[in-house]
Amino acid sequence: MSLRRSIEIYGMPVISILLALFLWFFVANQKIKSWTYPVEVYVKTASSDISGWSIPEKVYIELKGPSRVLDRITNENLGLKIALAEIQAGQYTRSIQQSMISGVPNGVEIVKIDPAEVRIELRPLIEIRYRVVPQFASLSDSSLELGQIVDVDPRYVELRGMRELLQDITEIQTEPIEIEKRIGKHEANVSLIVPKETRVFPQTVRVSYEVISKKDSEGRNN
Known part of the structure; x- marks a missing residue:
């Protein structure tokens, strides 16, 4: 029998057996x-x-x-x-x-x-109105300082949640605001810090503030 004829007769069964052995080995090794x-x-x-x-x-x-x-x-x-x-x-x-x-x-x-x-x-759920209090990050430039907080818009927000979560809250603070490192008036839109299981309306406020020279501030105080 020729080699070609042998492959035609036995090739497919052999391939099927090898494939079955491969699948068995793959499944058996799945921990x-x-x-x-x-x-x-x-x-x-x-x-x-x-x-x-x-x-x-x-x-x-x-x-x-x-x-x-x-x-x-x-x-x-x-x-x-x-x-x-x-x-x-x-x-x-x-x-x-x-x-x-x-x-x-x-x-x-x-x-x-x-x-x-x-x-x-x-x-x-209940809703209570709270005053917004801005928080500011520390200013790395020692020659400058935070001056007047010009405005917070809106000044009050509505907090919605369960009475047990709201009854001990006295004010709503903002996320820390990164202070601009240049003299003048600036604005920042900032999120509010509220308990996890509450909702606040609106979710952000706009804070206007002023950066002044520490030297000028000390001169005015003197």
């Missing part, structure tokens, strides 16, 4: 492991007038799959959202379903969710 990830619970409410949070705030999700896949997963990749139809303040219990968890790659199995249910607490 399967389990790993547990802490995932923060996000509560979506049906009304903008109430806020909800989970007790506990995080659950632990055990995943099982190829180690090369699990090694690439971080806590930030995974999400857990619970949507509530209730609009009345109070406490509600919800079981956590696998369909609520997002970010799990194909080929990875959810083995365990701990705890399997959480308590959701809904509380009404």
